[in-house]
Amino acid sequence: MSEEPTFDAEQFxxxxxxxxxxxxxxxxxxxxxxxxxxxxxxxxxxxxxxGAHIGLGFSSLAVGDVVMTAxxxxxxxxxxxxxxxxxxxxxxxxxxxxxxxxxxxxxxxxTSIDLxxxxxxxxxxxxxxxxxxxxxxxxxxxxxxxxxxxDGDGKLLAKATSSCLIIQP
Amino acid sequence: MSEEPTFDAEQFxxxxxxxxxxxxxxxxxxxxxxxxxxxxxxxxxxxxxxGAHIGLGFSSLAVGDVVMTAxxxxxxxxxxxxxxxxxxxxxxxxxxxxxxxxxxxxxxxxTSIDLxxxxxxxxxxxxxxxxxxxxxxxxxxxxxxxxxxxDGDGKLLAKATSSCLIIQP
Amino acid sequence: MSEEPTFDAEQFxxxxxxxxxxxxxxxxxxxxxxxxxxxxxxxxxxxxxxGAHIGLGFSSLAVGDVVMTAxxxxxxxxxxxxxxxxxxxxxxxxxxxxxxxxxxxxxxxxTSIDLxxxxxxxxxxxxxxxxxxxxxxxxxxxxxxxxxxxDGDGKLLAKATSSCLIIQP
Amino acid sequence: MSEEPTFDAEQFxxxxxxxxxxxxxxxxxxxxxxxxxxxxxxxxxxxxxxGAHIGLGFSSLAVGDVVMTAxxxxxxxxxxxxxxxxxxxxxxxxxxxxxxxxxxxxxxxxTSIDLxxxxxxxxxxxxxxxxxxxxxxxxxxxxxxxxxxxDGDGKLLAKATSSCLIIQP
Numbered sequence: 001m002s003e004e005p006t007f008d009a010e011q012f013x014x015x016x017x018x019x020x021x022x023x024x025x026x027x028x029x030x031x032x033x034x035x036x037x038x039x040x041x042x043x044x045x046x047x048x049x050x051g052a053h054i055g056l057g058f059s060s061l062a063v064g065d066v067v068m069t070a071x072x073x074x075x076x077x078x079x080x081x082x083x084x085x086x087x088x089x090x091x092x093x094x095x096x097x098x099x100x101x102x103x104x105x106x107x108x109x110x111t112s113i114d115l116x117x118x119x120x121x122x123x124x125x126x127x128x129x130x131x132x133x134x135x136x137x138x139x140x141x142x143x144x145x146x147x148x149x150x151d152g153d154g155k156l157l158a159k160a161t162s163s164c165l166i167i168q169p
Numbered sequence: 170m171s172e173e174p175t176f177d178a179e180q181f182x183x184x185x186x187x188x189x190x191x192x193x194x195x196x197x198x199x200x201x202x203x204x205x206x207x208x209x210x211x212x213x214x215x216x217x218x219x220g221a222h223i224g225l226g227f228s229s230l231a232v233g234d235v236v237m238t239a240x241x242x243x244x245x246x247x248x249x250x251x252x253x254x255x256x257x258x259x260x261x262x263x264x265x266x267x268x269x270x271x272x273x274x275x276x277x278x279x280t281s282i283d284l285x286x287x288x289x290x291x292x293x294x295x296x297x298x299x300x301x302x303x304x305x306x307x308x309x310x311x312x313x314x315x316x317x318x319x320d321g322d323g324k325l326l327a328k329a330t331s332s333c334l335i336i337q338p
Numbered sequence: 339m340s341e342e343p344t345f346d347a348e349q350f351x352x353x354x355x356x357x358x359x360x361x362x363x364x365x366x367x368x369x370x371x372x373x374x375x376x377x378x379x380x381x382x383x384x385x386x387x388x389g390a391h392i393g394l395g396f397s398s399l400a401v402g403d404v405v406m407t408a409x410x411x412x413x414x415x416x417x418x419x420x421x422x423x424x425x426x427x428x429x430x431x432x433x434x435x436x437x438x439x440x441x442x443x444x445x446x447x448x449t450s451i452d453l454x455x456x457x458x459x460x461x462x463x464x465x466x467x468x469x470x471x472x473x474x475x476x477x478x479x480x481x482x483x484x485x486x487x488x489d490g491d492g493k494l495l496a497k498a499t500s501s502c503l504i505i506q507p
Numbered sequence: 508m509s510e511e512p513t514f515d516a517e518q519f520x521x522x523x524x525x526x527x528x529x530x531x532x533x534x535x536x537x538x539x540x541x542x543x544x545x546x547x548x549x550x551x552x553x554x555x556x557x558g559a560h561i562g563l564g565f566s567s568l569a570v571g572d573v574v575m576t577a578x579x580x581x582x583x584x585x586x587x588x589x590x591x592x593x594x595x596x597x598x599x600x601x602x603x604x605x606x607x608x609x610x611x612x613x614x615x616x617x618t619s620i621d622l623x624x625x626x627x628x629x630x631x632x633x634x635x636x637x638x639x640x641x642x643x644x645x646x647x648x649x650x651x652x653x654x655x656x657x658d659g660d661g662k663l664l665a666k667a668t669s670s671c672l673i674i675q676p
Contacts, residue, residue: 007215009188014221016185019178020243021250028248046176049246050253052183053222074189077218079197081190084219085266085281086259093254112254113480113501114452116285116623118651118670120644137627137663141503142451144625144666156644159651161668163451163501163625165479282649282670283621285454287482287501289475306458306494310672311620313456313497325475328482330499332456332620332670334648345553347526352559354523357516358581359588366586384514387584388591390521391560412525415556417535419528422557423600423619428593435592450592454623 014075016053019046029109033101037061054090056131058098064135066098072125083123088149092117092160095133095147100164103138109167110143117160127152141166183244185222188215198278202270206230223259225300227267233304235267241294252292257318261286261329264302264316269333272307278336279312286329296321310335352413354391357384367447371439375399392428394469396436402473404436410463421461426487430455430498433471433485438502441476447505448481455498465490479504521582523560526553536616540608544568561597563638565605571642573605579632590630595656599624599667602640602654607671610645616674617650624667634659648673 039045041058059067078084133147210227228236247253302316379396397405416422471485548565566574585591640654
């Protein structure tokens with residue numbers, strides 16, 4: 001709907017870098033979820049491409065329970081100058097999904113069938129936020145996980161639930 | 170948890186560009202939602218910074234009904250080489266939120282209090298996907314909108330619902 | 339926490355009647371969902387016991403699309419004298435679930451894994467309300483349906499979504 | 508769609524008794540939520556009419572945290588002979604809503620704007636089930652609560668989330 005725009009607002013740039021996920025995905029099929037994510041957390045498997053957008057890293061990893069940290073920046077702002085809800089959804093989907101993944105043996109996959117996020121407080125750029133994901137109910141066909149998001153002062157920013165379909169080999 | 174990683178997987182880069190949203194946000198307060206988004210669709214107001222990540226543009230805009238188009242690329246992939254659910258959530262949150270915004274007069278704001286996404290089919294990079302958002306129930310305190318996502322063949326990929334708190338001046 | 343209470347408020351009674359669902363459940367396994375629900379709608383199979391509480395009947399039945407009608411009464415009131423959200427959830431869960439059931443061949447079952455209801459307007463006793471359920475996305479493992487609730491004037495009272503796990507024989 | 512049906516299946520009856528909620532609702536406006544629900548738990552205010560359908564009672568009540576117990580019976584069965592999801596939704600909506608109510612001072616009301624239930628295990632009649640509701644995030648405009656449901660062996664049967672709009676005087 002537009003020709004080349006020109007805006008008075010100050011312009012910023014950022015360069016993203018990511019790796020082809022194909023080799024690590026093939027590797028994933030032969031490893032338990034916890035082993036695979038541990039390899040990723042320790043830097044021997046590259047993070048998924050989407051990680052370039054959100055800058056997410058693991059703080060801790062255990063069966064059914066993960067903690068991830070991200071630092072949103074001004075590129076994640078919505079029109080009103082707070083972090084876009086989609087960024088928050090991406091982090092919480094990752095935390096809930098990884099929590100499910102840590103419970104799966106080698107050869108078993110999963111896919112999110114839904115994600116629900118409740119937003120409680122505005123999120124601002126420039127300081128780390130912490131996403132904690134945990135499995136509430138595992139199962140052979142469906143797993144149900146939750147994740148919450150806190151700022152550095154421990155204030156609850158958002159909470160999510162996710163149902164994952166378990167894909168048996 | 171890691172030192173500088175080295176991976177064998179092929180590496181890619183992409184540079185994002187965005188504008189400071191502050192000037193356009195100030196402008197937004199003086200305009201109806203439909204006028205504001207129309208200015209943005211026609212290129213006279215810059216898209217929000219998050220747009221740099223997802224490359225979203227308007228295809229049509231009417232009161233309570235918007236259509237947006239995006240082209241996911243390989244940077245949006247999750248570990249298994251399909252587009253990350255967070256990318257889809259970001260697009261659907263935008264479409265549902267913009268649909269609500271088009272119904273608001275100047276001076277009235279909104280904020281998402283929840284977003285729920287149901288994922289139906291894997292989304293792949295390289296082809297446009299179309300997000301349609303519409304208001305199901307408007308209100309002076311809460312508005313409820315839905316959005317769905319189709320591929321170029323008209324296949325339904327995902328669907329979302331969102332409740333927005335209306336902020337009266 | 340209490341002994342026998344005595345209240346000044348006026349007291350009402352209602353007697354429920356229902357049938358053992360076991361015989362019809364056994365029959366259900368040998369019929370398509372549409373045939374089974376049609377038998378029920380036409381009075382040759384008894385409604386499920388829960389129907390005694392909510393007084394729900396079919397208005398129309400087609401593959402992936404059902405309409406049900408109920409008349410809430412004063413026994414369904416919450417503490418503030420409007421129909422309890424749980425009654426509304428029960429009707430919408432039934433409409434969404436039956437819509438899924440109509441799409442299933444003989445021998446294939448389903449079970450709701452989630453139900454989400456958004457409440458828009460207070461519901462009052464004494465007049466019929468109409469629940470329409472439809473399948474948005476069918477599938478061999480998961481089906482996703484929606485349902486909405488209108489009053490006799492066509493006002494939208496509530497809307498629900500439900501994911502059902504499909505149980506292959 | 509039917510004339511008077513005759514079924515071979517065994518028939519059962521149950522008589523419900525409830526009280527007009529109007530007097531207690533008027534009283535509620537002058538009391539804090541915790542005081543009001545405590546009066547109800549101790550039998551000095553009648554339970555809401557819907558309670559006649561589900562037989563719900565309080566086991567404990569504190570600010571932002573309630574425990575309720577119910578005993579489903581065969582009248583709550585769905586067509587396949589397990590307790591209908593709507594019964595479970597009704598109990599969890601009540602537990603989440605009452606948890607929010609306990610946090611409100613006199614004169615402040617609330618109304619559920621959504622309820623989401625995830626179903627994990629089939630629920631059977633004849634044994635008590637325990638619903639625990641708690642407030643995750645209170646607020647002057649919206650409160651967010653959760654509730655879960657366990658059987659007598661401590662098995663998790665279902666979990667719900669609810670957003671409530673707070674109605675200031």
